[in-house]
Amino acid sequence: MVVRKRSTGVVAVLAVAGLALAACGQSSGGESGGTIELTITQNAIAGGKNAAGADFIANWVIPKFEAAQKAKGKDVKVKFVPSGVDDEQYKTKLSLDLKSGKGADVMDIDGIWAGEFADAGYIKPLAEVVGPEADSWDGWAQIPEAVQGAATYKGKKYALPVGTDGRVLYFNKTLFQKAGLPADWQPKSWQEIIDAGTKLKSSGVPVPIQINAGAAMGEATTMQGVLPLLAGAGGEVQQDGKWTGASQAMKDALGLYQKIYGGGLGDPKLQQEAKGRDKSFQQFADGKIGILMEGDYFWRGVVNPKTGVAKMADRDQVVGYAMIPAMEPGKGIRGQDFVSMSGGALRTVNPNSEHPKEAFELATFTLSPEALKEETKDGNVRITPRTDVNKEILAGEPLLSYISDKVLPLTAYRPPVAIYPQVSVALQEATAAVVGGTAPDQAAADYQKKLEGIVGGAGNIAS
Amino acid sequence: MAQATSPPEVAEQAVRTRRYSSDAAGLGRLRAGAFVAPALLLVAAFLVFPALWVLYLGLTNYRLTGAAAAEPQFVGLGNLIDAVVNPEFWSSTWLTVEFVLGSAVIGQVGLGFTIAWLLRDRRGPLKRLVEGLVILAWILPSAIVAFLWVALLDRDAGTLNALLHTPGYAWLLDHPMLSIIVFNTWRGTAFSMMLYGAALGNVPPSHLESARLAGASGWQQLRDVVFPHIRGHILTNLLLISLWTFNDFSPFLLTAGGPDGKSEVLAVHVYKVALQSGELGTGAAVSTIILLINLVVAVFYLRLLRSKK
Numbered sequence: 084m085v086v087r088k089r090s091t092g093v094v095a096v097l098a099v100a101g102l103a104l105a106a107c108g109q110s111s112g113g114e115s116g117g118t119i120e121l122t123i124t125q126n127a128i129a130g131g132k133n134a135a136g137a138d139f140i141a142n143w144v145i146p147k148f149e150a151a152q153k154a155k156g157k158d159v160k161v162k163f164v165p166s167g168v169d170d171e172q173y174k175t176k177l178s179l180d181l182k183s184g185k186g187a188d189v190m191d192i193d194g195i196w197a198g199e200f201a202d203a204g205y206i207k208p209l210a211e212v213v214g215p216e217a218d219s220w221d222g223w224a225q226i227p228e229a230v231q232g233a234a235t236y237k238g239k240k241y242a243l244p245v246g247t248d249g250r251v252l253y254f255n256k257t258l259f260q261k262a263g264l265p266a267d268w269q270p271k272s273w274q275e276i277i278d279a280g281t282k283l284k285s286s287g288v289p290v291p292i293q294i295n296a297g298a299a300m301g302e303a304t305t306m307q308g309v310l311p312l313l314a315g316a317g318g319e320v321q322q323d324g325k326w327t328g329a330s331q332a333m334k335d336a337l338g339l340y341q342k343i344y345g346g347g348l349g350d351p352k353l354q355q356e357a358k359g360r361d362k363s364f365q366q367f368a369d370g371k372i373g374i375l376m377e378g379d380y381f382w383r384g385v386v387n388p389k390t391g392v393a394k395m396a397d398r399d400q401v402v403g404y405a406m407i408p409a410m411e412p413g414k415g416i417r418g419q420d421f422v423s424m425s426g427g428a429l430r431t432v433n434p435n436s437e438h439p440k441e442a443f444e445l446a447t448f449t450l451s452p453e454a455l456k457e458e459t460k461d462g463n464v465r466i467t468p469r470t471d472v473n474k475e476i477l478a479g480e481p482l483l484s485y486i487s488d489k490v491l492p493l494t495a496y497r498p499p500v501a502i503y504p505q506v507s508v509a510l511q512e513a514t515a516a517v518v519g520g521t522a523p524d525q526a527a528a529d530y531q532k533k534l535e536g537i538v539g540g541a542g543n544i545a546s
Numbered sequence: 547m548a549q550a551t552s553p554p555e556v557a558e559q560a561v562r563t564r565r566y567s568s569d570a571a572g573l574g575r576l577r578a579g580a581f582v583a584p585a586l587l588l589v590a591a592f593l594v595f596p597a598l599w600v601l602y603l604g605l606t607n608y609r610l611t612g613a614a615a616a617e618p619q620f621v622g623l624g625n626l627i628d629a630v631v632n633p634e635f636w637s638s639t640w641l642t643v644e645f646v647l648g649s650a651v652i653g654q655v656g657l658g659f660t661i662a663w664l665l666r667d668r669r670g671p672l673k674r675l676v677e678g679l680v681i682l683a684w685i686l687p688s689a690i691v692a693f694l695w696v697a698l699l700d701r702d703a704g705t706l707n708a709l710l711h712t713p714g715y716a717w718l719l720d721h722p723m724l725s726i727i728v729f730n731t732w733r734g735t736a737f738s739m740m741l742y743g744a745a746l747g748n749v750p751p752s753h754l755e756s757a758r759l760a761g762a763s764g765w766q767q768l769r770d771v772v773f774p775h776i777r778g779h780i781l782t783n784l785l786l787i788s789l790w791t792f793n794d795f796s797p798f799l800l801t802a803g804g805p806d807g808k809s810e811v812l813a814v815h816v817y818k819v820a821l822q823s824g825e826l827g828t829g830a831a832v833s834t835i836i837l838l839i840n841l842v843v844a845v846f847y848l849r850l851l852r853s854k855k
Contacts, residue, residue, distance in 0.1 A: 175821050178610045196611070199824075203615035299804055352701065352716050355805030362702070501612040508823065515806050 124187035128167030242431035249490035312336035328531035337523035603830035610824030625831035653731030658738025684736030692799030722809035
């Protein structure tokens, strides 16, 4: 009996070891019997985050691409590797994949990661990975210079741009009506945002204003919080090669956080919760948040009546949007009255891919006019990288043509340098401190101290 | 690693056998070496080498991304010094001590022993039910358990708030440490309960009977009869669960170390430094310190175990 038990144990151990070895043996781009196997990954998953994008890849791109390759006499099988997590976790996963020489053949990354990935050697210039085909792709002619810039690092193209975006203030028109505020609200200064918040509060709205803060929301705090406010106060995170420390603009931006979260116009706890951003989406959809600063992703992927993560059936009637005002008219960067921030995703070919040419074909296939039109139909419009496609699809979509016409001309971009993400974390911590009760001036001074450690001394900080 | 620690009796036996013969199996040194070689190779490959690798990484500025990922530079003890002067490291260390004392030493040992003591003479469905529930909490996968606890403690729609009629009370934000301590006590009590259950079975009933006849109170019986018998078990149990809890990552699933680092125990701290911020070098340096703390804790308990009285 004892002997039998032992042998069962041994078998179990062997089985586990076998499984582990089998798992190790899996590679990304294996070849079996002349079939070319490709994988493509995005931070998208059916039924969850960016569901529309995941469905599009699985139901349209893969069958069409396989058929097109078959017609050319190639047997290609494509697999979609889904992911439905916070962007920071997705980035960690990709870096670990790439570090160990693995990863999907075609992968989407945030434009702002390009620098650090390139410095690490995780991604390489397309011309190096793919060959001359990379530069002769006919799509380049349709992509504006500024959008191509997002995929360019140190003068070389590392990826294909997937699109661009812009940030606005969203507001709930039903709540606005109850508070006696106009349905075509357009604040012209920060004070007008605060005033609207005060009115919303006295009309019984639980969370009048949501502007992301704290480290739990990650880059969403920086991109949809600090940076637009900083731009509104006339500052940039990096200007002429010097980083912005505890400048007046930084103190002003943090000061607005204090007014909102110290003055009962926002929910400080929501900024600390591990799933705070997802909750803020849900609360907006439930009519508990009056004003919320977000990118166009919010309109397309969150409150989208069909595929959103916090669907609003009456989105088109209830959700209003306005440009983000400067602190006071003319006080924004470049003397602007209104400001915004833009980023954008990139689609790149993994240098570890065994079939880089086919992978590049797959990537360009997803950005062909037909594919983009298919992807953006049925209310899934986004700003694509191609002007020829945008002209057609944006016409019927109020918010995205608004962003394309009014917001993109005055937008700003994050500095495309490898240490930006570390600076971003320091900014998030500064907002967390203010929300937690620290005075803005103190938080700005603490930020400058951390910044010195990150960027290599006070010499790299504008005084 | 901790699981391989042998119970006290085995150690004593080993000492005794050595006194009679240094080569009990009669294999000779070479053949005995050949027998253990595969095991030693595995240990070297999967434990010793990674540990040394961590030591080495801790001396570089290795990063997950960026230029330092491609060509890490040797920075000597810089990372260790950075880690030690970082107030976040000390607050994490202190939180970890709180977590170990609260959830392992007081929570799991106390609750586990109490359950085992109360159920020691019972048979039947009640005992099976209680043991079943406690063990269930132990064997469920962490992800599922964490989801259940988030649902229990959630601010907006949590079960606990519904039960206590305290809508909107943010347990995980206002009492993050208490939340994860209670959580880990609930989660890990089964091990202590089973170990003490088995140990109590070894206490000769006649000793307890004589103590009772001599008029010893319940507490006196525990102190003078039970504890001396199960002293080895208590120490082994404390050693194991202290180390497990010290390195436990599951609080991350509940609070993600937040709010603002108020529940960032060392395991979570390393994850945040090494993987979220990408500073693999500094993360490795912190891991080295954790390794040292683990060694100190282990040596402390093992010494206690060896000392006769």
